[in-house]
Amino acid sequence: MTWTNPLRDPRDRRLPRIAGPSSLVIFGVTGDLSRRKLMPAVYDLANRGLLPPGFSLVGFGRRPWTDEDFAATVREAAKAHSRTEFRDDVWERLAEGIRFVQGAFDDDDSFDRLSAALADLDAERGTGGNTAFYLSIPPDAFPTVCEQLKRSGLADQSEGWRRVVIEKPFGHDLESAQKLNAVVNDVFAEDSVFRIDHYLGKETVQNILALRFANQLFEPTWNSHYVDSVQITMAEDIGLGGRAGYYDGIGAARDVIQNHLLQLMALVAMEEPTSFHPAELQAEKIKVLSATSPVEPLAETSARGQYGPGWQGSEKVVGLLQEEGFSETSTTETYAAITVEIASRRWAGVPFYLRTGKRLGRRVTEIALMFKRAPHLPFDDTMTEELGQNALVIRVQPDEGVTLRFGSKVPGSSMEVRDVNMDFSYGEAFTVSSPEAYERLILDVLLGEPSLFPVNAEVELSWKILDPVLALWAEGGRPEEYESGSWGPASADAMLARTGRTWRRP
Numbered sequence: 001m002t003w004t005n006p007l008r009d010p011r012d013r014r015l016p017r018i019a020g021p022s023s024l025v026i027f028g029v030t031g032d033l034s035r036r037k038l039m040p041a042v043y044d045l046a047n048r049g050l051l052p053p054g055f056s057l058v059g060f061g062r063r064p065w066t067d068e069d070f071a072a073t074v075r076e077a078a079k080a081h082s083r084t085e086f087r088d089d090v091w092e093r094l095a096e097g098i099r100f101v102q103g104a105f106d107d108d109d110s111f112d113r114l115s116a117a118l119a120d121l122d123a124e125r126g127t128g129g130n131t132a133f134y135l136s137i138p139p140d141a142f143p144t145v146c147e148q149l150k151r152s153g154l155a156d157q158s159e160g161w162r163r164v165v166i167e168k169p170f171g172h173d174l175e176s177a178q179k180l181n182a183v184v185n186d187v188f189a190e191d192s193v194f195r196i197d198h199y200l201g202k203e204t205v206q207n208i209l210a211l212r213f214a215n216q217l218f219e220p221t222w223n224s225h226y227v228d229s230v231q232i233t234m235a236e237d238i239g240l241g242g243r244a245g246y247y248d249g250i251g252a253a254r255d256v257i258q259n260h261l262l263q264l265m266a267l268v269a270m271e272e273p274t275s276f277h278p279a280e281l282q283a284e285k286i287k288v289l290s291a292t293s294p295v296e297p298l299a300e301t302s303a304r305g306q307y308g309p310g311w312q313g314s315e316k317v318v319g320l321l322q323e324e325g326f327s328e329t330s331t332t333e334t335y336a337a338i339t340v341e342i343a344s345r346r347w348a349g350v351p352f353y354l355r356t357g358k359r360l361g362r363r364v365t366e367i368a369l370m371f372k373r374a375p376h377l378p379f380d381d382t383m384t385e386e387l388g389q390n391a392l393v394i395r396v397q398p399d400e401g402v403t404l405r406f407g408s409k410v411p412g413s414s415m416e417v418r419d420v421n422m423d424f425s426y427g428e429a430f431t432v433s434s435p436e437a438y439e440r441l442i443l444d445v446l447l448g449e450p451s452l453f454p455v456n457a458e459v460e461l462s463w464k465i466l467d468p469v470l471a472l473w474a475e476g477g478r479p480e481e482y483e484s485g486s487w488g489p490a491s492a493d494a495m496l497a498r499t500g501r502t503w504r505r506p
């Protein structure tokens with residue numbers, strides 16, 4: 001019998017997945033996302049030994065930077081924002097492969113220089129010509145950059161693989177998304193396009209699949225027989241100071257519901273995939289998104305708001321209209337809530353409430369399955385006064401874990417029942433900290449692993465679900481003002497109250 005070194009056995013799942021020879025080009029290196037998330041994630045991957053020895057990072061931008069200037073920017077970003085400890089030896093090795101190409105998106109020469117720089121890196125460091133282009137740029141620049149990549153031969157797959165990574169927003173409605181997809185797909189085949197929805201890179205979001213499909217306990221109740229409604233919340237306490245350029249005119253529904261929240265809904269509601277092969281997973285998500293539509297009448301089943309001044313903890317904060325860069329008459333919503341239904345045997349009649357907002361009470365993202373009440377309670381009313389509903393809450397962040405809420409007897413001689421929580425917490429159950437979403441996703445791009453990236457069809461279906469609500473809101477009127485630090489506009493409470501329900505206060 002031959003002995004196999006387990007460290008070399010590709011079937012050993014414990015083996016870290018290390019990217020093969022490759023380089024990453026970032027467009028938009030001076031942006032916030034690049035500095036806070038992308039560069040630190042690249043450093044973290046290097047620190048974890050998951051990048052190949054010749055890995056190269058190329059920045060492309062207008063600034064008159066040298067390679068050293070760009071490297072200094074990456075170093076600063078890594079020191080300030082990386083998840084893992086900063087180590088000089090790791091940094092020095094990574095820095096050897098850092099280059100900067102100064103240029104403009106509409107300038108042919110700039111892309112020819114980029115092409116030459118990548119060829120040099122391949123010759124010097126053995127990147128195999130494999131390159132991922134990360135477009136961390138405004139969407140109106142996507143077409144120009146894609147065309148330049150095509151013109152300069154950089155999208156040509158014959159010299160190694162070429163992939164493109166795009167950040168949302170993928171359009172602002174179905175029609176514009178279709179146009180954008182056509183432009184991108186004209187240059188890159190769909191299997192070379194990686195659309196980032198960073199929520200899918202979060203551990204707790206991937207855990208939805210483990211929770212549902214690795215256990216027998218939950219599945220029997222995961223349907224309309226037992227579930228009364230589902231509430232998906234992404235609340236943030238931050239305001240929009242400094243983000244007017246991106247956010248004004250976009251609003252909460254396009255920024256968060258169209259992508260993150262509908263993806264969470266799809267994972268919660270989809271059927272079991274035949275396997276975790278990317279195509280199988282996508283097929284199930286597409287099926288459930290195809291069956292989803294907003295509940296009518298939209299004016300009553302949706303709500304939007306804009307934050308006014310208020311208190312965020314002990315800090316006095318201004319309203320959106322006073323934030324720098326926002327027009328004084330901006331009607332951009334900073335809070336959005338919608339109700340959707342899924343036409344399937346499993347979910348018929350179960351409303352899914354999706355809400356998101358800025359400057360809310362606190363930062364929390366959670367998915368709550370609210371169960372029906374027991375059909376009969378053999379207790380006096382006084383004994384069950386504080387009994388709510390059973391709930392299973394997937395705590396996506398910040399306190400990652402799962403909570404099960406159920407009724408329990410209060411200690412004492414009378415039979416009084418009250419709700420209690422049973423908690424699983426990632427922090428307590430596991431000693432290793434979870435990788436940042438961008439770490440996971442950038443590595444997946446380099447590995448060519450598409451499971452955690454929404455495909456074209458998912459993006460378009462999500463717009464199809466949201467478009468009717470956006471059209472209604474576009475008809476006019478201002479979003480209702482809500483006080484900063486509160487839990488949103490009164491219309492959001494009214495939206496649930498009409499069916500006798502209330503929002504959870506996370």
Ligand code: BG6
Binds near residue numbers: 198236256365
């Ligand atoms: C982004 C949105 O996609 O997600 C931002 O554009 C939002 O508006 C951010 O603040 C929140 O991400 P996270 O990972 O901090 O929940």
